[in-house]
Amino acid sequence: MKSFPLKPRFSETDAIGHINNTSIAVWFETARLEFLTDVFIEKGDEQPNWFMASQTIDYLGENFFGIEVRMDLSVIHIGNTSFKVGCKMYQNDKQTVRASAVLVHVDRASKKPTPIPPQMRAVLEAELDSNWL
Amino acid sequence: MKSFPLKPRFSETDAIGHINNTSIAVWFETARLEFLTDVFIEKGDEQPNWFMASQTIDYLGENFFGIEVRMDLSVIHIGNTSFKVGCKMYQNDKQTVRASAVLVHVDRASKKPTPIPPQMRAVLEAELDSNWL
Amino acid sequence: MKSFPLKPRFSETDAIGHINNTSIAVWFETARLEFLTDVFIEKGDEQPNWFMASQTIDYLGENFFGIEVRMDLSVIHIGNTSFKVGCKMYQNDKQTVRASAVLVHVDRASKKPTPIPPQMRAVLEAELDSNWL
Amino acid sequence: MKSFPLKPRFSETDAIGHINNTSIAVWFETARLEFLTDVFIEKGDEQPNWFMASQTIDYLGENFFGIEVRMDLSVIHIGNTSFKVGCKMYQNDKQTVRASAVLVHVDRASKKPTPIPPQMRAVLEAELDSNWL
Numbered sequence: 001m002k003s004f005p006l007k008p009r010f011s012e013t014d015a016i017g018h019i020n021n022t023s024i025a026v027w028f029e030t031a032r033l034e035f036l037t038d039v040f041i042e043k044g045d046e047q048p049n050w051f052m053a054s055q056t057i058d059y060l061g062e063n064f065f066g067i068e069v070r071m072d073l074s075v076i077h078i079g080n081t082s083f084k085v086g087c088k089m090y091q092n093d094k095q096t097v098r099a100s101a102v103l104v105h106v107d108r109a110s111k112k113p114t115p116i117p118p119q120m121r122a123v124l125e126a127e128l129d130s131n132w133l
Numbered sequence: 134m135k136s137f138p139l140k141p142r143f144s145e146t147d148a149i150g151h152i153n154n155t156s157i158a159v160w161f162e163t164a165r166l167e168f169l170t171d172v173f174i175e176k177g178d179e180q181p182n183w184f185m186a187s188q189t190i191d192y193l194g195e196n197f198f199g200i201e202v203r204m205d206l207s208v209i210h211i212g213n214t215s216f217k218v219g220c221k222m223y224q225n226d227k228q229t230v231r232a233s234a235v236l237v238h239v240d241r242a243s244k245k246p247t248p249i250p251p252q253m254r255a256v257l258e259a260e261l262d263s264n265w266l
Numbered sequence: 267m268k269s270f271p272l273k274p275r276f277s278e279t280d281a282i283g284h285i286n287n288t289s290i291a292v293w294f295e296t297a298r299l300e301f302l303t304d305v306f307i308e309k310g311d312e313q314p315n316w317f318m319a320s321q322t323i324d325y326l327g328e329n330f331f332g333i334e335v336r337m338d339l340s341v342i343h344i345g346n347t348s349f350k351v352g353c354k355m356y357q358n359d360k361q362t363v364r365a366s367a368v369l370v371h372v373d374r375a376s377k378k379p380t381p382i383p384p385q386m387r388a389v390l391e392a393e394l395d396s397n398w399l
Numbered sequence: 400m401k402s403f404p405l406k407p408r409f410s411e412t413d414a415i416g417h418i419n420n421t422s423i424a425v426w427f428e429t430a431r432l433e434f435l436t437d438v439f440i441e442k443g444d445e446q447p448n449w450f451m452a453s454q455t456i457d458y459l460g461e462n463f464f465g466i467e468v469r470m471d472l473s474v475i476h477i478g479n480t481s482f483k484v485g486c487k488m489y490q491n492d493k494q495t496v497r498a499s500a501v502l503v504h505v506d507r508a509s510k511k512p513t514p515i516p517p518q519m520r521a522v523l524e525a526e527l528d529s530n531w532l
Contacts, residue, residue, distance in 0.1 A: 009429045011288045013281035015331060021185055022162055022277045025155040030408045052154055056189040065281060142296045144421045146414035148464060155410045163275045198414060287451055288424040295421055318420055322455040 001129060002038055004031045006069040019063035028057065028087050028099045031071040035085065039127055048120055049108050053082065055101040067091045074129040081105050081113040083124050086132045134262060135171055137164045139202040152196035161190065161220050161232045164204040168218065172260055181253055183236040184246075186215065194229040196222070207262040214238050214246040216257050219265045267395060268304055270297045272335040285329035294323065294353050294365045297337040301351065305393055314386055315374050319348065321367040333357045340395040347371050347379040349390050352398045364399075400528060401437055403430045405468040418462035427456065427486050427498045430470040434484065438526055447519055449502040450512075452481065460495040462488070473528040480504050480512040482523050485531045497532075 012023035040048065063069065069089055076086035082104040089097035107114040116124070145156035173181065196202065202222055209219040215237040222230035240247040249257070278289035306314065329335065335355055342352040348370040355363035373380040382390070411422035439447065462468065469489045476483035481503040488496035506513040515523070 007429075009425055010432055011280060011286045011425045011428060013286075014277060015279035015281070015283045017281045020162075020277045020279075021188070022155065022158040025158040026408055026410050029153075029155055029410060030406075033409055052192055054189065054191045055154070056187065058187045059185055140296075142292055143299055144292045144295060144413060144419045146419075147410060148412035148414070148416045150414045153410045153412075159275055159277045162277060163273075166276055286428075287454070288421065288428055291421040291424040295419075318458055320455065320457045321420070322453065324453045325451055 001072050001074045002035055002127075004034050004071045004073065006030060006071060008063065008065045008067070008069065010065055013065050019065065021057075021059060024057055024059070024063070024089070024097055024099070025055070027069065027071065027089065028055065028097075028101070031073055031087055032085055032101060035073040039123060049106045050103040051106045051113075053102045053104050055099065058098040059096075060098060061094060061096040063089070063091055063096050074132050075124045075127040076100060076129055076132040078116070078121060078124050078128060081115050083116070086129070134205050134207045135168055135260075137167050137204045137206065139163060139204060141196065141198045141200070141202065143198055146198050152198065154190070154192060157190055157192070157196070157222070157230055157232070158188070160202060160204065160222065161188065161230075161234070164206055164220055165218055165234060168206040172256060182239045182241050184239045186235040186237050188232065188234040191231040192229075193231060194227060196224055196229050200224045207265050208257050208260040209233060209262055209265040211249070211254065211257050211261060214248050216249070219262070267338050267340045268301055268393075270300050270337045270339065272296060272337060274329065274331045274333070274335065276331055279331050285331065287323070287325060290323055290325070290329070290355070290363055290365070291321070293335065293337065293355065294321065294363075294367070297339055297353055298351055298367060301339040305389060314382075315372045316369040317372045317379075319368045319370050321365065324364040325362075326364060327360060327362040329355070329357055329362050340398050341390050341393040342366060342395055342398040344382070344387065344390050344394060347381055349382070352395070400471050400473045401434055401526075403433050403470045403472065405429060405470060407462065407464045407466070407468065409464055412464050418464065420456075420458060423456055423458070423462070423488070423496055423498070424454070426468065426470065426488065427454065427496075427500070430472055430486055431484055431500060434472040438522060448505045448507050450505045452501045452503050454498065454500040457497040458495075459497060460493060462490055462495050466490045473531050474523050474526040475499060475528055475531040477515070477520060477523050477527060480514055482515065485528070 006027055012019050014020035069091055072088045074086050075083055077084040082102050084100055084102050087099045088095055104113050105116045139160055145152050147153035202224055205221045207219050210217040215235050217233055217235050220232045221228055237246050238249045272293055278285050280286035335357055338354045340352050341349055343350040348368050350366055350368050353365045354361055370379050371382045405426055411418050413419035471487045473485050475485035481501055483499055483501050486498045487494055503512050504515045
């Protein structure tokens, strides 16, 4: 599990007074890209080519401007051509979001889903949390 | 089922050259609010107080700037205190997104989930598509 | 002068309850691109390569979600390698924004500012409002 | 002069491959709010009520995702009821943006422009850079 801090932007609030639900998707993308960079750069590998097939965001509580966000990311499932990344967000140590995304390994030339090669799979397995909820 | 048109904004693209995945959450929110307004105003009712508990977005194809989007919305499930709204997005009649959100009926005073009253349920049932996929 | 309608997105509001100041820059870009497309496509010309050097936005009044915006665009100054486009925004016929941007004509190959050729200048002059305020 | 770091979000890029011009307005707002908080909290004062009347952004160079941004803010002019804040943005120590905004001191009750009181003016003067360009 890797943690990433984030500062909300004021423009990410909405007229209800809290962070807009769509800004959570922006935060998740930000954390996901940092996570993938960390995971693959740490191993000296080139960043593979991922395509996001799906994401789910559960809103457990409101987020507010002016409070730093902590985002904890893990690999939560590994399939043949894809894997799932999970993200929990916190403000003041209270969990506000649970999100996950399915990322498909796409061959750069054919642009088609391609099995995750063994070395890349080993990198993902090192980050796997099978009990993530 | 109700359809809503939308024009992409250029700032909703990203460096990959297509519409960023997070902009789809913005479009879905836009369509969802128009849908709810239409559904409840048509019946002469006040807009109820909904809280979004969860959303899932499946990315079936890329979206691009410069092409109008059509968003088809339906009620796809009705529970005790919540219902699910489904949204299919199209560019040039090709489906690019399937999304759904769970909206919880919240009492304005107590701010707690509250059963959907019969009249409101009847309004939602008139828009129900039980076979939505 | 050409007019473009726009529907605010809910995510463009902020915690103050109105449209966030940064969303006005998004709306201006949206109108500017439609304006340029209209102006040059109407004449059967290819869209030239513009680089935005500067923009100024004056906030004359608040904008709100749920009200359609009208944006009136004009060419307000033509220089040697650049021109200035002006934009006035209205909600319910009340002006809320005055904005302008300097667009520089850039050669695609050298990526350097290049004089606006006579034919392109004629297209811009047809839209010129020298008394715009 | 006070400096603030910022990490671009991927969704702030556009199809041209760089940071979209409208994201610069978001970054400027983020820095401006941190600057005002710093300036007034340091002196133990309550945050005054500011209304943004105008902003100008000069785009001196492109910004890119994946590179931290440094934003240097100063007070650059003090008037009777308003002041001007200036912001220079840098990536890899190369200046990419020069921006300024006029903030009007608004009375919370009457919602009208009100002269900046002497104590508040002293706080602003301590940050004044009269030669800012």
